Amino acid sequence: LLPVGVTISIHEIAGFPEYNEDVRAEGLPEIVARFQNAIAAADGLLFVTPEYNRSIPGVLKNAVDWVSRPPNQPFDGKPVAIMGASRGRLGAIMANHHLRQILTYLNAQIVNGPEVLVGEAASKFDDEGNLIDEQTREFVADQLQKLAQFARKLKG
Ligand SMILES: Cc1cc2nc3c(=O)[nH]c(=O)nc-3n(C[C@H](O)[C@H](O)[C@H](O)COP(=O)(O)O)c2cc1C
Numbered sequence: 001l002l003p004v005g006v007t008i009s010i011h012e013i014a015g016f017p018e019y020n021e022d023v024r025a026e027g028l029p030e031i032v033a034r035f036q037n038a039i040a041a042a043d044g045l046l047f048v049t050p051e052y053n054r055s056i057p058g059v060l061k062n063a064v065d066w067v068s069r070p071p072n073q074p075f076d077g078k079p080v081a082i083m084g085a086s087r088g089r090l091g092a093i094m095a096n097h098h099l100r101q102i103l104t105y106l107n108a109q110i111v112n113g114p115e116v117l118v119g120e121a122a123s124k125f126d127d128e129g130n131l132i133d134e135q136t137r138e139f140v141a142d143q144l145q146k147l148a149q150f151a152r153k154l155k156g
Helices: 021-025 030-041 058-067 093-105 134-155
Strands: 045-049 079-085 116-118
Touching (some): 058 093, 079 134
Parallel strands (some): 045 079, 079 116
16 A cells, blocks of 8 residues: 555564663663654654554554664654554544654654544454455555655655
């Protein structure tokens, strides 16, 4: 569903240590530094998250916290889009909006619409994990298009 000319690479956040200011003061752990460099090098970011207790999972917040400290925090001015999915009907809307709040504070430039809130996700993917719901595919494609346009515009 990616627009022509756009490539995407997936950055896993598993295995990050818990945030610790004393550790950070001595230098970013290698796994965190790789994440920070990947964000800095990207033309845009796409967050894809489930919802945990009406917010984002703690591991995602922890990863964002690690790279959010000045100087050179890499979310500053970065084009960002957010997608979420859940088994329930609301499609991780609270996680989506909590993440928006965090990223707004960090001065990321967020694509406001369309929102990609995949509710009842279990019925929208086949057994191999392919997205088979046509309307959801349209929302995803539209948001990716908007993110790419936004990134190109900001790059000048
Ligand atoms: C601790 C925890 C809290 C959850 N809270 C929510 C929630 O607030 N809203 C929701 O729609 N689903 C909630 N779920 C279900 C997740 O949406 C579901 O686990 C997720 O879609 C699957 O992703 P995962 O395998 O990475 O956990 C929760 C799941 C866990 C484990």
